[in-house]
Amino acid sequence: MSSIHASPSVSPGLARNAARAATRIAASRRSWAALLDAPSLGSAEAQALDAIAQMRCVAAGNLIYTRRDPAQTLVALVDGDAALGLRQASDGQFRIERMLHAPAWLDLASAWLSGTHALDALAVSDVMVLELPRLALTTLLDDDPQLGSLLIQALAREVRTLTLNTHELMHKDAPARLAAWLHQRCAPVPEVPGQAQVLLRERKRDIASQLAITPETLSRLMRSFMTQGVIDVSGYNVRVLDLPALRKLAQDEVVAA
Numbered sequence: 001m002s003s004i005h006a007s008p009s010v011s012p013g014l015a016r017n018a019a020r021a022a023t024r025i026a027a028s029r030r031s032w033a034a035l036l037d038a039p040s041l042g043s044a045e046a047q048a049l050d051a052i053a054q055m056r057c058v059a060a061g062n063l064i065y066t067r068r069d070p071a072q073t074l075v076a077l078v079d080g081d082a083a084l085g086l087r088q089a090s091d092g093q094f095r096i097e098r099m100l101h102a103p104a105w106l107d108l109a110s111a112w113l114s115g116t117h118a119l120d121a122l123a124v125s126d127v128m129v130l131e132l133p134r135l136a137l138t139t140l141l142d143d144d145p146q147l148g149s150l151l152i153q154a155l156a157r158e159v160r161t162l163t164l165n166t167h168e169l170m171h172k173d174a175p176a177r178l179a180a181w182l183h184q185r186c187a188p189v190p191e192v193p194g195q196a197q198v199l200l201r202e203r204k205r206d207i208a209s210q211l212a213i214t215p216e217t218l219s220r221l222m223r224s225f226m227t228q229g230v231i232d233v234s235g236y237n238v239r240v241l242d243l244p245a246l247r248k249l250a251q252d253e254v255v256a257a
Contacts, residue, residue, distance in 0.1 A: 031078040031130070034103040036150040037157070045147050052136040057128050063087065064106065064121040064129055071110035071117045073131035077102045080127030081201065084119045085209070094122050096209040098165075099202055102127070108155050124202075169212055172252065177211045178221050179249035182231070186240055196240040225249075 032049055033041045054073070058064050064082060065075065077100055084106065085097040097119065100106065110117050111134040141148040168177055186196035200207070208218040222238075225231045230246050232239040240246055 031076070031103040035076050035078075035105060036154050038150050041150075045144065048140055048144065048147070049132065052132060052140060054131045054133065055128065056131070057126065058123040060123050060125050060127075062123050064123055064127065065117050066120045067117050069117055071107060071113070071115060072135075073133050074108055074111050074137065075106040075121070076108075076130045076132075077104050077106050078128050078130050081124040082106060082127055083122045083124050083206070085122070087120045087122070094120070096122075096202075096206045099124070099206065099210060101201065105154065105158060108151075108158050174211065174213050174217060175221055175224070176250055176252040177213070178218065179225075179230075179246050179252075181207070181211060182238060182240065183246055183250045186243065186246075189239075194243050196243050198238040198240065200236040200238060 032046045033039055065071075066087070079102045081102070082100050082104075083094065083096045083098065084100065085095045087094050106121050106129070107117055141151070168180055172180065182198050185198045187198070189195045189197055202210075204218055205215045208215045211218070213221075222231070222233055225246075226233060228245070230240070230242050230249065232241055
């Protein structure tokens with residue numbers, strides 16, 4: 001009698017893990033073009049980055065890294081929401097300076113300086129993080145100058161963003177800062193020219209922290225914008241009724257005495 005050898009079954013848990021792994025790999029490859037702002041990034045470059053990239057998941061509420069950790073990798077957010085800022089030693093509260101939504105670089109600079117990260121990074125939601133070890137990346141760039149050029153441009157964009165943020169904090173008053181923050185996040189409403197909408201993905205206190213104002217001031221400014229007919233707020237959705245007016249408010253700067 002011939003024997004029948006049953007093929008080993010794959011447990012549901014193992015199948016789910018394999019599916020998640022495949023999804024993560026696909027997500028990482030889609031993210032390189034966005035992170036480097038290079039829609040035509042070649043498959044060879046993407047595969048080379050995949051080969052050295054290290055991936056990890058961080059649960060909501062946990063630190064991704066701290067400003068005391070040695071910075072040995074370039075760190076990118078490929079899924080979820082994260083915040084950069086400072087965790088207070090006294091009470092453990094996290095003071096948000098920047099909110100980031102994937103895909104985005106969390107720290108593109110510190111590893112090149114062989115120091116520590118400049119800020120703490122917090123997972124606001126469950127996040128997926130990709131890290132590029134500096135030493136392995138240096139070797140890769142020696143063989144691919146074009147990839148090095150893309151990274152330099154990405155770093156330049158990060159510097160420009162931080163420069164503009166610093167300018168706004170120093171030279172714009174609170175209404176202008178809020179208007180600029182809203183304007184940067186506007187999504188057009190195709191059926192209504194001149195209008196837009198902003199989905200508030202952060203808590204009020206986190207938005208206020210980024211703008212260097214109190215939550216009470218944020219609420220007062222939102223009410224003022226509504227009274228002026230610039231916006232309408234319904235729950236977590238801000239409808240921009242007068243986009244030109246919002247743009248003008250965002251451009252206002254404090255005149256030095």
